[in-house]
Amino acid sequence: MTGFDAIADQLAGQAIELPSWAFGNSGTRFKVFSQPGVPRTPEEKIADAAKVHELTGLSPTVALHIPWDKVEDYGKLAAFAADHGVALGTINSNTFQDDDYKFGSLAHFDRRVRDKAIAHMHECIEIMDATGSRDLKIWLADGTNYPGQGDIRSRQDWLADSLQQVYARIGDNQRLVLEYKFFEPSFYATDVPDWGTSYAHCVALGERAFVCLDTGHHAPGTNIEFIVAQLLRLGKLGSFDFNSRFYADDDLIVGAADPFQLFRILFEVIRGGGYGPESGVAFMLDQCHNVEEKIPGQIRSVLNVQEMTARALLVDTEALTQAQQAGDVLAANQIFMDAFYTDVRSDLADWRQSRGLPADPVAAYNASGYRDQIIAERIGGDQAGWGA
Amino acid sequence: MTGFDAIADQLAGQAIELPSWAFGNSGTRFKVFSQPGVPRTPEEKIADAAKVHELTGLSPTVALHIPWDKVEDYGKLAAFAADHGVALGTINSNTFQDDDYKFGSLAHFDRRVRDKAIAHMHECIEIMDATGSRDLKIWLADGTNYPGQGDIRSRQDWLADSLQQVYARIGDNQRLVLEYKFFEPSFYATDVPDWGTSYAHCVALGERAFVCLDTGHHAPGTNIEFIVAQLLRLGKLGSFDFNSRFYADDDLIVGAADPFQLFRILFEVIRGGGYGPESGVAFMLDQCHNVEEKIPGQIRSVLNVQEMTARALLVDTEALTQAQQAGDVLAANQIFMDAFYTDVRSDLADWRQSRGLPADPVAAYNASGYRDQIIAERIGGDQAGWGA
């Protein structure tokens, strides 16, 4: 077997978790443009996510965001998801929208606020216990806007102490995943701004603490695939938040801004043993469909990850290694690019059909009537959004 | 006269326009933290701006933002301002919050939407006629988020056509000021992304069209003082939106992130003839006080501009020119830095007192009771904000 046939099996297990909030309204500080048919409840978000999975076979789980997705009965929600063919996944905490968190949460100077944030994390872990989720994902908006506003060093110490208290409550089969972000909403110093900081905290916490890499959370020019390789080498890459960017944390459709970068990232994932369920590396999207439709936007995103995974799997690694170790720069680069430039779309369409999936999931969505149905049904109520 | 005495007179005429919206709530896409005492009406914003002017003597005018500051009777609003010791200034248009503007305004592919945006600009000019404002400031959110989404070239042509129709309505004593911005809220292509684009359009429009330079709207590393020097040389620098940034368009207090950059900018303003009322270059703030108090935040901002103006005026330009033309890099740099490092704060405090102003305007504000008063009075109603 060569070419696509040789990699087809490796594609079978791919799973890309969808974020419930990608189906709600989102925007910028200037304007959130609402869209018709947007979900109003966690159930409706799950239904939309399930539609993506139905058409692509790629997204068997849905991440929840607490409190945006709070419900009375998580067992019931899990059953609802199962009825729709998906499962509940990562629980995402939120410590950036309560007035108390204006100056931080886990890294706040005030113990009372830190305790409140810790309690929120504990609540999230209780939800995980109920939903059977493995990962608690912590992204912190903590930081300062002005030099002198906060004590950078003390905030690290407070953060470390708070994280310890959260971690203490993590179950044996659960994980704490700590995301880093270069900036925003803090505009001077962010308390977890880079992979090094997240890594140092995770090492201090223990073996069930891991780093979350959001592909949009780096300084301009950062070589993200290097970080992937490094974290895999150090055994601390927990999960991805996939999206793409031209400028800051633009949260565009993954692969939209720089498909070749996505290819390089996925190549290092595979190279470093981060591909596949047993790797422990979770793939997830984290995007904002501000001006485009949300459901087909998510479909496009998971397809982009799949297409680039296929290309990355196609790299002739044996020939590559030979060229690399011969110091043949041009040959090595060409072998690498040959895989990137290989058009796998038609093979993937066949592959999908062979598994009972539509050859073109976007076209299938457009033909499904689902759009019209949700626009008709979801009248009244409050559309989901970030509630900023 | 040497030192501060020699420059005192040049400080007398300094005027820095305040944006009405700086007194309303602002934030990020993640959260807008509201503050007690925030204005609910244009009049309350003007009252707050007037307080800044009362304490600093630096901000005799207030910019309005339409429709945020729409009122029935602009004559009455102007009179209200006059009663409070200030005047109405620049009129800022808004073509980014109506649902119709999702894909642009003056550069939209649909003539109907472009016409609507043009009509809005015309309405703003009518308001300028009523208020006696000189400048119509146009900042456009126009752009696209994805490659292929729009036709970059056609959008420029549409934009040029729309701007012509707006410019045609500009009065003889009025000016059109076109702001550029590197990115946000558009995340792939912005229709007026750089000074070159704004300049090219302004040249095409005519002699009453000018470029607005917002100090936070550039790519990382951009030498802003160079742009100042270039636009002054080309006769097209219309106005400044002052603020500061570490990352993107952070909209921090001017001078907060890089005081030396502010110094260099003001030096080039003075060097190029852009300082003082007869220069036609308008100084304005455009900031977001997300986590700090708004009124003292504006006070701090205008003081920062004043302090750096004083330092920039202190440069020994004769000695500087000699060192420059001798190729003495270190001496030229030292002469330049000597002015920057000169502590003018105490001289400025004396200067303020000699003019009946408080030596320390921030302390005076804190002692004034105004904060408690507005917190007590401004109960109920809707606090002003961006309404995103």
Place this chain on the structure above:
Amino acid sequence: MTGFDAIADQLAGQAIELPSWAFGNSGTRFKVFSQPGVPRTPEEKIADAAKVHELTGLSPTVALHIPWDKVEDYGKLAAFAADHGVALGTINSNTFQDDDYKFGSLAHFDRRVRDKAIAHMHECIEIMDATGSRDLKIWLADGTNYPGQGDIRSRQDWLADSLQQVYARIGDNQRLVLEYKFFEPSFYATDVPDWGTSYAHCVALGERAFVCLDTGHHAPGTNIEFIVAQLLRLGKLGSFDFNSRFYADDDLIVGAADPFQLFRILFEVIRGGGYGPESGVAFMLDQCHNVEEKIPGQIRSVLNVQEMTARALLVDTEALTQAQQAGDVLAANQIFMDAFYTDVRSDLADWRQSRGLPADPVAAYNASGYRDQIIAERIGGDQAGWGA
């Protein structure tokens, strides 16, 4: 005709000028690694460039750099080139390596140095007269390293004056092409740092002055295809220096860092009428093959331009316009990406063979024996380089 057949004719006229200096040694300030077989004379550089053209059919002209390529008799050099199947192209001036140019050339504070630089430009034009070259390309290293070191404004005025004197000598069928660069070797203020500055000077000079866009000379995040579209719209895009970059002016093989960006640039070139000989837009490479072989590096580069041109020509512009004007973001993006993702390599190989060119020019080079030949022949003498 659809697909590749429909665009084959448009590929026929493509010409990408090679820089003579790409065949010489290059490196960084840390080290220039020499390579065996590197040319020692302008003739040997031309022979190498001719080899690239022989194998690709894409590079009929060679740009010279004065004084690096100075010879006694340019007619003889042109004849030598013609004998090898290529012609002499753009003349590149050099005003950055003489000790007199330490503080600038055309923008220097000292008239004597400016006059010397102007005289050099005039000498270059004389060479153009002799070689029949159309374009004088001016890239200036002028700028300053420290705030205060130079007078930003005066330097612009001196530059404008110098350019006028150069332009006055440009023949009726010649052009002055002014390149801009964000930074390096100047580390504070560069005298022609952006397209706006180059554009403003070119407009002031006249209709035979144009902007040169080097794809590596922008701030991080800059949307280069926007600049392409804008300069074409303004009628001032004169030429390209193609290369690619991850960080600063890395001068890597074009398309190596971000193939999708190259695709977008070429799409706007075509969209804006900048493609083809009658457009007046010259394609050129400007690269440094520091660690890879130079001749196959140049082959790879011109092939990359050709491949991305083919993809860009494949965009279904009619469908794209429809989707754009329907506000269908996802459909428009997909139409755009469909062309980018189309693998044209096999069609191009056929197309080459149909024109008597090798299907795989890199493989053909490797099989040609040329490498061994030049390594054997070019013993002794001084290898060409930048002489920094």
Place this chain on the structure above:
Amino acid sequence: MTGFDAIADQLAGQAIELPSWAFGNSGTRFKVFSQPGVPRTPEEKIADAAKVHELTGLSPTVALHIPWDKVEDYGKLAAFAADHGVALGTINSNTFQDDDYKFGSLAHFDRRVRDKAIAHMHECIEIMDATGSRDLKIWLADGTNYPGQGDIRSRQDWLADSLQQVYARIGDNQRLVLEYKFFEPSFYATDVPDWGTSYAHCVALGERAFVCLDTGHHAPGTNIEFIVAQLLRLGKLGSFDFNSRFYADDDLIVGAADPFQLFRILFEVIRGGGYGPESGVAFMLDQCHNVEEKIPGQIRSVLNVQEMTARALLVDTEALTQAQQAGDVLAANQIFMDAFYTDVRSDLADWRQSRGLPADPVAAYNASGYRDQIIAERIGGDQAGWGA
């Protein structure tokens, strides 16, 4: 005691190591402009460094770079230095200028090259044994220019293995200090690109391995003082290479580009216990005086560090903590800025004179006749430089 008097004692112990190579010629890939009087030998470099120390009292040690500063007898060189009032300091290795290192050194794919690089490090340690130096500083140019060129992951493993072999030879009173750099001379992937990578390797090595932070080696926008605080917290900040930058690794005079950033960095150094000899954090310069004079350039640099240290020591940390913990953003920022804006130059001049140093070291240098002397004496021979 308040104000300057209260901090005077803390300034007494400040020591900023000078790099021998700062006195040699340097430049860019475009041109190295030589200067008259530049040293030709390690002894002449040391003499120049000693002159800086004589005039400032700030630079008691000189760092050597091997092989640039190789001598027969290091004991003799140390004695020469002692005669001139300074001592030999950090030994800097060089594994980027031998042809063997074209594709890397400690991270090279070829064991032979790695062994050669390790042997060079061992040689450097032998020199340290002879000179009594404490620190071996390792900056690696290792990396790749093209995607696919090298195996990112394997290179990390090779690097780790090589570092272990170097570390094994480090004496009980010696330290290995590993520098990171964002990019250059590698333009795609750098093997030690960020503090996290250096930190992870140092932790793996052991307690005598530390990170070196060069202030010019970060991505645009990186908050360097955060890294300082973090590395101090983790106990792994070994040393600084001070310089400044507007764009890439510009290697300008420290404090020249952003004095406020230097202030913030020094504040965090002091805050985190990194100030003073017992802290183990070494201050060093690493700069290129391309267009300015080298000796006064170094004088200016150490003075800039001293001035900003004084300002940073002046921060009223008690008041700052109160304001921070009250959530008073504006007050905290003002307290911080008050120290930055305090003009300490006249106090420092007095302080220098009280210690027998010239009030104005730059003026003293200009008056000393040393410049004329070295220009007259250093005729013939090869001026020191990087030998790129």
